[in-house]
Amino acid sequence: MQSIHFLSGLPRSGSTLLAALLRQNPRFYANMSGPLAGMVNAMLGEMSGRNEFSVFITDQQRQRVLRGLFDSYYSDEFTADVVFDTSRIWCAKLPVLHTLFPGAKLIACVRHVSWIVDSVECAIRNNALRPSTIFSFQTGGTVYSRAEGIAHGEGMLGYAYNALKEAFYGEHAKHLMVLQYETLVRDPAGAMAAVYEFIGEPLxxxxxxxxxxxxxxxDERAGTPGLHTVGGKVQAQERATVLPPDIFRRFENDAFWLNAAANIRAVRVV
Known part of the structure; x- marks a missing residue:
């Protein structure tokens, strides 16, 4: 199949914007989060010991089956030279990706966590008449329960945050680059130059x-119209947060990637 790399990281942190930029290059294919990561998880489960016939499945067969998912999904209609597959799950699957695609790179988009919570809350308020799949279409929450809901370990933000730390401190971290949303919107040319250098492609x-x-x-089906809409000029938009001060303060020191002393794997942070 084509050369493949992966986009991952934290929600509301620029992965859709990055994909929109990458797909301007006629040699590249990129999109918002897709189904492949879930399919990989499902197949790993089906080929595990919970299946009584797994005694007949070797690791080589597991690898071929998983590679086959990618080969089949990105088949002949995908004519790009380089494919970028997107999912927040990929940060938790870096050992699997390294086994399947040893030369693949993983670009993780990040953002100050308080502003991620703020962005999710804005999406909910902008669609006040439409309950969202983000909160399982529940209607009785508050800004506090919503912040707690996305931040816990299996929540939209909490899972992605823990997965990012797993990749950041893991043994395959040399295949990881962290791209800050703040850099992408304030210096898009510099951010994209770093991406091209990291994946070894001509600018x-x-x-x-x-x-x-x-x-x-x-987005309509998710109850959040406009959630993945990107349009116009790439630029930073300064505004006040919609969060109560105590919620904003709760997350404002969670950007662990900014702590150079803790970057024990020398992960490139752009």
Missing amino acids: FQHDFDNVRFEAEEF
Whole structure:
């Protein structure tokens, strides 16, 4: 199959924007989060000891089956030279990805955690008449229960945060690059140059004044129209937070990737 790399990291941190930029390059294919990571998880489970016939499955067969998922999904209609597959799950699957694709790189998008919680809350308030799949379409929550819901270990944010730390401190961290949302929106040219250098591809001249992406059907079904819409110029937008001060303060020191002394694997942080 084509050369493949992976986009992952924290929610509401620029992965859709990064994909929208990458797909400007006619040699690249990139998109929002897709189904492959879930399919890999499902197949790992089906080939595990919980299946009584797993005694007939070797690790070589497991590897071929999982590679086959990618080969089949990104088949002939995907003509790009380089594919970027996106999922927050990939940070927790770096050993699997390294086994399947030893040369693949993982770009993890991050953002100050308080602003991630703020961004999710804004998405909910902007669609006040539509309960969201983010909270299982529940209608009785508050900003406090919503913050707690996404931050716990299996929540939208908490899971991704823990998965990122696993990759950041893991044995395959040399295949990981952390891309800060703040860098991407304030210096998109510099951010993209770092991405191209990391994956070893020739630099492409992107149009940072006209970036477009939308997933209307997906966002409508999720109860959050506009959640993945990208349009216009890449730029930082300064505004006040919608969060109560105590919630904002709770998360404001969680950007562990900024602690150079704790970067024991020398992960590149852009």
